[in-house]
Amino acid sequence: xxxxxxxxxxxxxxxxxxxxxxxxxxxVVLMTKxxxxxxxxxxxxxxxxxxxxxxSGFLALTIIGYLAFSVxxxxxxxxxxxxxxxxxxxxMHNFRSIVQLLLNSKMWMDGLKTTINDEFEGLNFxxxxxxxxxxxxxxxxxxxxxxxxxxTENLYxxxxxxxxxxPKQKRIPSNLDFPELYNTDIIKKWIHHKCGSGLWYFxxxxxxxxxxFLKLELVYDRHQDKIMKxxxxxxxxxxxxxxxxxxxxxxxxxxxxxxxxxxxHQNNNNMNTSLSGSMDLMFVIFILLVVFGILLxxxxxxFTMPVILLIISYSIIISLIFLILSCFYQLLIKAMEx
Numbered sequence: 001x002x003x004x005x006x007x008x009x010x011x012x013x014x015x016x017x018x019x020x021x022x023x024x025x026x027x028v029v030l031m032t033k034x035x036x037x038x039x040x041x042x043x044x045x046x047x048x049x050x051x052x053x054x055x056s057g058f059l060a061l062t063i064i065g066y067l068a069f070s071v072x073x074x075x076x077x078x079x080x081x082x083x084x085x086x087x088x089x090x091x092m093h094n095f096r097s098i099v100q101l102l103l104n105s106k107m108w109m110d111g112l113k114t115t116i117n118d119e120f121e122g123l124n125f126x127x128x129x130x131x132x133x134x135x136x137x138x139x140x141x142x143x144x145x146x147x148x149x150x151x152t153e154n155l156y157x158x159x160x161x162x163x164x165x166x167p168k169q170k171r172i173p174s175n176l177d178f179p180e181l182y183n184t185d186i187i188k189k190w191i192h193h194k195c196g197s198g199l200w201y202f203x204x205x206x207x208x209x210x211x212x213f214l215k216l217e218l219v220y221d222r223h224q225d226k227i228m229k230x231x232x233x234x235x236x237x238x239x240x241x242x243x244x245x246x247x248x249x250x251x252x253x254x255x256x257x258x259x260x261x262x263x264x265h266q267n268n269n270n271m272n273t274s275l276s277g278s279m280d281l282m283f284v285i286f287i288l289l290v291v292f293g294i295l296l297x298x299x300x301x302x303f304t305m306p307v308i309l310l311i312i313s314y315s316i317i318i319s320l321i322f323l324i325l326s327c328f329y330q331l332l333i334k335a336m337e338x
Contacts, residue, residue: 016326017281020319027315035307042307045314049297052317056293059324063286070279085181085267091260093178094230095196098252099162100176101227106218108156112149116156122170125161128154129193150213158198162190187265196261199253203246216246234260285320292316
């Protein structure tokens with residue numbers, strides 16, 4: 001399982017780690033000086049080997065249990081997210097199918113599609129909304145043009161963005177792609193730029209202004225029926241008794257923007273969640289406990305290794321105990337939250 005590196009949320013662990021490092025160095029220096037002065041100090045360190053082995057073994061088992069609990073909790077969380085994610089993903093699939101039907105319809109003003117798809121080919125809604133970053137000269141050129149479409153070109157671009165599966169995508173394929181798991185980057189873009197809310201704005205809040213630019217009656221009847229079937233597949237209760245008109249499209253955009261996209265993002269994050277940097281730290285502590293708290297003392301008892309190795313071993317174990325006491329509670333709370 002892939003793990004994440006340290007993030008800002010894990011910085012609260014950094015201070016105890018640094019203090020533990022200095023403590024370890026200090027103990028090595030102090031015990032080495034005492035060993036050089038007191039002849040019997042080496043024998044006393046050897047007698048303490050079973051105590052450190054027992055303590056290290058207990059802590060190692062505790063950490064293994066903690067890691068196992070975290071992994072199991074993550075696995076259960078993913079399982080519970082799968083069924084919900086599938087439902088939300090299907091809703092997004094149906095919504096995008098509706099958007100595709102609307103984009104390909106004749107409700108748009110003459111010349112709008114040609115202007116966007118041909119004259120400004122490669123321009124997408126995200127570039128337009130982020131023109132201030134200066135990354136797209138095409139977006140700036142588009143904004144400087146004098147258009148005659150009553151700003152409905154913005155709605156057209158927004159709806160095109162909902163057919164994208166990657167924020168850097170320049171062309172929409174003729175055959176719509178329905179991924180099993182939507183790309184996290186495109187979901188973030190949809191949410192950040194409130195994609196879907198354009199339907200509410202143009203067909204609800206400002207429809208009296210834009211209705212002369214959006215001819216809903218030109219959408220084929222069979223496509224209207226298909227759109228309503230797709231909407232009922234999204235939420236039969238919410239769209240019950242709805243008919244194809246500006247009120248329906250307004251409610252559809254609001255529903256997708258406020259309910260479906262946030263849930264899609266949340267469940268997508270749950271599926272992509274991995275062990276945090278704090279879990280990485282606990283695994284490193286486990287390895288150090290086994291190597292310096294168990295294996296090294298055993299080798300010393302069997303092969304009578306240099307005392308300096310015991311000094312290093314004990315210093316590391318004492319420092320690890322300090323580190324565990326400093327941050328274990330915080331790690332436990334964090335694991336429970338995940």
